[in-house]
Amino acid sequence: MSDLFRRDPRAQWIGRNRLHPLYQASKGEPERGPTGLLRKNLHNIGFMGPNGLKRVDRCGDSNSGALIRITAKATDLILPLHQVDKPDFYILVVLDLVSARLTSHDRDTLGLAQQLANNNHARGAVVAVAFGELKEEKLDTAGIDRLIHFDSNIYQSYNPEQRCNDLCNIVNALQPKHILLPDSIHGGGDLGRRLAARLGQRPACGVFKVTDEKLLCRGGAGKIDIIRAMSKILLVLEECCEPVTETRHQTQLLPYVHTEIIDNCILDQGNLTVDPGAINLAEAGFILSGGNGVKDWSTFHLAAKTLGATQGASRVAVDDGYMPRDRQVGASGTWVTAKIYIAVGISGAVQHMQGIAQCDKVVAINTDDKCDMVKRADLSAIGDSTVILSELLHLVAQRCGGQNKQYEGVNHG
Amino acid sequence: MVKDKMALAQGISVTTLVSIGEHPLSGRPRRAEQDARAIELGLKLVKDKLNTLYVGPAHNGETTDVLRNYLGMGLAKIDIIDAPQHTDVVTTLLENFSANKADIILTGGRAENGESSGMLPYLLAEQLNMAIVASITEIVSIDTLSGQAEVLQALPRGQRRKIKVRLPFIATVDMAAAPPRQSAYGWAMRGELVVKHSKTYQQDVEQSQWQVNGAQKRPKRLKIVKAKTAADRFKAATAKVQGGSGKVIYDSKESAQEILNLLISEGII
Numbered sequence: 001m002s003d004l005f006r007r008d009p010r011a012q013w014i015g016r017n018r019l020h021p022l023y024q025a026s027k028g029e030p031e032r033g034p035t036g037l038l039r040k041n042l043h044n045i046g047f048m049g050p051n052g053l054k055r056v057d058r059c060g061d062s063n064s065g066a067l068i069r070i071t072a073k074a075t076d077l078i079l080p081l082h083q084v085d086k087p088d089f090y091i092l093v094v095l096d097l098v099s100a101r102l103t104s105h106d107r108d109t110l111g112l113a114q115q116l117a118n119n120n121h122a123r124g125a126v127v128a129v130a131f132g133e134l135k136e137e138k139l140d141t142a143g144i145d146r147l148i149h150f151d152s153n154i155y156q157s158y159n160p161e162q163r164c165n166d167l168c169n170i171v172n173a174l175q176p177k178h179i180l181l182p183d184s185i186h187g188g189g190d191l192g193r194r195l196a197a198r199l200g201q202r203p204a205c206g207v208f209k210v211t212d213e214k215l216l217c218r219g220g221a222g223k224i225d226i227i228r229a230m231s232k233i234l235l236v237l238e239e240c241c242e243p244v245t246e247t248r249h250q251t252q253l254l255p256y257v258h259t260e261i262i263d264n265c266i267l268d269q270g271n272l273t274v275d276p277g278a279i280n281l282a283e284a285g286f287i288l289s290g291g292n293g294v295k296d297w298s299t300f301h302l303a304a305k306t307l308g309a310t311q312g313a314s315r316v317a318v319d320d321g322y323m324p325r326d327r328q329v330g331a332s333g334t335w336v337t338a339k340i341y342i343a344v345g346i347s348g349a350v351q352h353m354q355g356i357a358q359c360d361k362v363v364a365i366n367t368d369d370k371c372d373m374v375k376r377a378d379l380s381a382i383g384d385s386t387v388i389l390s391e392l393l394h395l396v397a398q399r400c401g402g403q404n405k406q407y408e409g410v411n412h413g
Numbered sequence: 414m415v416k417d418k419m420a421l422a423q424g425i426s427v428t429t430l431v432s433i434g435e436h437p438l439s440g441r442p443r444r445a446e447q448d449a450r451a452i453e454l455g456l457k458l459v460k461d462k463l464n465t466l467y468v469g470p471a472h473n474g475e476t477t478d479v480l481r482n483y484l485g486m487g488l489a490k491i492d493i494i495d496a497p498q499h500t501d502v503v504t505t506l507l508e509n510f511s512a513n514k515a516d517i518i519l520t521g522g523r524a525e526n527g528e529s530s531g532m533l534p535y536l537l538a539e540q541l542n543m544a545i546v547a548s549i550t551e552i553v554s555i556d557t558l559s560g561q562a563e564v565l566q567a568l569p570r571g572q573r574r575k576i577k578v579r580l581p582f583i584a585t586v587d588m589a590a591a592p593p594r595q596s597a598y599g600w601a602m603r604g605e606l607v608v609k610h611s612k613t614y615q616q617d618v619e620q621s622q623w624q625v626n627g628a629q630k631r632p633k634r635l636k637i638v639k640a641k642t643a644a645d646r647f648k649a650a651t652a653k654v655q656g657g658s659g660k661v662i663y664d665s666k667e668s669a670q671e672i673l674n675l676l677i678s679e680g681i682i
Contacts, residue, residue, distance in 0.1 A: 004644055158566075158574060161544075185569050189531070190547040197535040202619065205530040208631060218628060221525045223437065227624040239634050265544030265582065269575035272565065279571030280589075286681050307676065340679055342672070361679065362659075363672055369661055378659040379675055381668030391669035396682065399673070 005036025082247040084117075084145050087125035091117045092176040093144075094167065095128055096186040100135035102142055105182040105238045110143040112210060112234075112241035113180050117145075119212075127174060127254065131155045131163055139251050143244030146254045154260065157268035160187075164194040165261050171199065173257070183207075183235035192235045203233035208240045276310045281327060281334040284310035287359075289329055291352075292316040293345020293366060296386040300344060303389045306396055312336065314346045330355035344385045348373030365389070425555060425580070426513075428464040429455045430506070430520040430533075431491070433479050437525075442475045444482045447521025449593035451586040452486055455519050456594075458552055461489055466509065468502045471495040471608045484604030485596030493608045501615040503536045508611055510541055515581065517562070522548055522585040528620065531585070538583045546578050548587035555580070 014020045015031060031039040046056035091113045095106045102110075110126065117124030125145040132155040139147070150166060171179065181192035183206055196203040209216035210230075217226045218237060276284070288304045289312035290297070304311045313323035315330060329336055331351035341359040346352060348364075348371055356362060356376075364377035365385045374380040381388050429452050434445030455463040465483065470476055471493045480491050494505055510518075523531040538545035546564055550573065553563040557580075566574040567587040578584075640646040662668040676682045 004642070158576070185548070193530075193532055193535040193547075194545070196532065197539040203530065203532065205528070205532070219528045219530070219625075220628075221435070221437065221523065221529055223435070223440070223526070223628055225626045225628050226528065227626070228619075229622070239631070242637075245639070265579040266546065267577040269563070269577055271568070272573040272575055274571055274573055283569065283571050285570045307682070340676065340681060361675065363675065364659075365668075365672075369663075374659070374661065376659075379668075379671060380659055380661045381665070381672060382661060382663045383665045383668065387665045388669055388672075391665050392672055395669055395673050399682070 005032070007032065007034055007036065079141065079246065079248045082145075082249050084123055084125040084250070087117075087123055087145070089117075089122070089124045090146075090174045090176040091124055091126050092167075092170065092174065092179045093126060093128045094179070094181045094188065094191060095130050096182050096184055096188045097130055097132065097134065097136075098186050100133040102136050102139075103182070103184075103186065104243070105184050105186075105188075107142055107243035108238060108240055109180050109182045109236050111243040112236055113178075114143045114244050115241055116178055116180075116210070124177065126249070127170075127176065129167065129170065131166075140248045141244065143247070143249055144251045145249050146252050148254050148256050150256070150258065152258065157270075158187075159264060159266070159268065160191055160194055161264050161266060162261055163191055164198055165259070166256070167191070167195050168198055169257055169259065171195075177232075179233045181233075181235050183237055189235060192233065196233045199233070201232050203235055204228060204231040205235045206237055207234045208237040210234075210241070276304070276308050279310050281310060281312055281329065281336055283337065284312075285339045286310065287312045287329070287336055287338040287340070288342045288344065289313060289346060290317050290323065290344045291346030292320075293347070293385055294322070295345075295384075297322055299386050299389050299393075303393055306393055309342070310338075312341075314343075314349070314352055343373050343377070344389065346373050347371035348376060424557060425459065425516045426464065427455050427459045427462070427517045427519065428466055428515040430518065431465055431467050431480075431483055432521065432524050433469065433476055434525040442479050444479060444593070444596070445521055445525050446593075447523070447586055447588060449483070449486070450588070450590040451519040451521055452483060452488070453591055453593040454549075454552065454586055455517075456487060457591075458517075458555075461487070463488065464515070465491045466494070466506075467491055468494045468496050468500075468505050468611075470498055471606075477606065480606055481601040481604065482596045484606070485598060485601030486594055487597070487600050488604055490605035490607050493606055494611050495608050496611060496614055499617055499620060501617045503533060503540070504613055504615045505611045506533075506537060507540050508613060510537070517552075517581065518543070518583040520583070520585055522587065534583045534585050541581075541583075544578050544582040546576060546582060546584045548589075549576075549584045550587050550590040552584075 014022050014026050033039050046054050049055040093113045113126040127146040128144040129148045131150045182188035204215050206218040207215050213230045219226045286309045288309035290300050291314035294300050312329040313327045317323050318328045331354045335355050337358045339360045342363040344365045362377045364373040364380040369382045431448040432445050434443045523529045548567045549564045550567045551565040555562045560580045567589040638649040
């Protein structure tokens with residue numbers, strides 16, 4: 001379980017008492033202190049030399065005692081398997097699956113579904129519906145009893161009508177007690193409302209708490225709380241319930257009938273390439289941010305353009321007039337949520353660190369390796385920012401050039 | 414560009430649905446932000462041919478002020494279907510749209526007060542058998558021959574998706590759409606508020622059973638420590654957040670390569 005050393009008080013007691021009958025027998029074992037550290041017994045070191053003198057061989061050739069600290073091995077805990085073989089009812093959950101993985105919002109929704117399925121010793125099963133690719137590794141610990149996975153190619157694109165139609169078929173087949181969707185901008189909110197309109201059911205939107213047959217919903221653009229009776233379709237907010245962590249679930253694949261609808265009103269034409277400079281700083285996914293340490297701003301701008309990054313700045317850079325005020329990151333500027341944040345020449349004032357608290361990966365480019373930004377960063381490059389950025393630009397150019405050549409090769413071939 | 418769009422949208426009837434907004438802090442009535450964006454989008458598309466519709470109490474000072482604010486954006490008139498508070502707007506709207514068809518209905522995604530479930534456009538679309546596109550930012554083009562329109566949909570992280578949608582359709586307008594123009598006093602005074610009456614009103618019975626309170630602050634989720642041993646609990650309580658766990662590189666070439674590798678692994682390059 002844990003890799004903690006556990007001391008054996010009895011063995012220690014015997015070791016202290018030379019008159020104990022087991023004393024001699026216990027001497028062969030290595031002696032350990034109370035914290036598990038090996039104790040060196042000076043009387044036992046070495047061996048008797050041929051001339052009758054005690055010899056201590058420090059080079060370790062004749063020393064047999066390469067003693068390894070023996071500890072209990074930390075093993076992965078196997079969670080208990082929650083099995084529902086003949087469920088009394090079903091709870092349907094439609095997953096958002098951002099970049100083919102479960103989001104935390106999905107997990108919260110599944111947690112709520114499990115709560116509804118097992119409330120008051122009920123035996124319900126949670127059926128998760130996944131559209132498109134599914135790359136999640138740990139599906140069994142997410143709280144999915146049954147899984148319906150639509151993995152046809154048509155689900156790679158945006159086809160809400162098809163999905164709504166499929167969901168209707170599932171609802172007709174399984175007659176679930178509740179249908180739960182994350183009320184999110186990743187598609188759950190849209191799909192849930194479509195489904196509710198199709199089924200003619202009034203959904204409860206913005207649900208954030210479920211207590212015995214009562215729902216607590218956020219309404220009025222976040223200004224009011226509504227307490228209302230239980231509803232069949234729930235569009236739930238984030239953190240509505242704790243995700244499942246204590247149990248494994250079966251994740252049995254359920255068969256489904258797939259009927260493709262032909263007269264789609266909505267056709268997905270693919271995503272547009274968006275100018276990164278036009279993206280609102282608060283929702284940008286990749287930010288290159290410059291501060292006092294940036295000496296060559298033209299390289300900085302060029303780097304942002306080449307890498308396709310949204311530009312940000314620290315307060316100093318904005319005050320000095322190198323960047324506009326709306327690009328300021330930090331407490332008095334914008335709080336950013338980027339997946340990757342590259343801080344160039346920003347040492348990391350507290351206000352700035354607050355602003356980037358929600359960023360996933362932070363890269364620091366700085367001359368000072370002891371600054372706060374380097375402490376926060378996942379990757380720090382110490383050196384002149386201009387040199388490092390131009391080196392990076394050079395590498396990117398090389399890479400793109402190489403790729404183009406590859407493509408050319410393919411074309412010629 | 415605008416001229417082209419105008420030409421494309423000829424002979425197409427565009428209706429925007431507006432509601433009375435509410436300021437998030439003061440609670441004062443105002444132009445609903447998304448509805449105002451919907452009007453902006455509609456005005457760019459068909460200029461003064463835009464129809465605007467409001468369902469609610471007509472003879473209410475606050476309501477009239479807000480509607481005049483909408484008029485100030487350059488509308489000639491707003492049709493008001495007089496209905497008491499807490500009526501089910503959908504039935505009234507259905508009656509209206511079954512009489513005079515619209516090719517494009519633009520509206521905000523969610524109301525700024527009341528239940529604000531965002532269901533209205535979906536219910537209308539289902540009943541009127543129209544397509545629905547959520548959170549659009551722009552109508553790029555309308556092809557009257559094939560009866561299709563190209564719209565841009567707002568996605569998270571500032572991304573945009575291009576969608577072809579068949580007419581007639583309902584679209585909800587996202588906050589990422591072009592911000593609404595300022596309301597001009599002259600236009601607001603010149604514009605006309607035309608009050609109509611509907612035959613059927615349906616009271617929203619379910620809503621009257623709800624208990625409505627001011628929003629309570631939701632508690633932050635706590636970091637739950639599921640430690641089995643005392644030592645683990647102790648560690649969780651006392652351990653500092655690991656600082657300096659990141660990689661530090663001093664060579665400029667090596668660091669540039671490492672940054673590039675990171676960008677590639679995150680799928681940015």
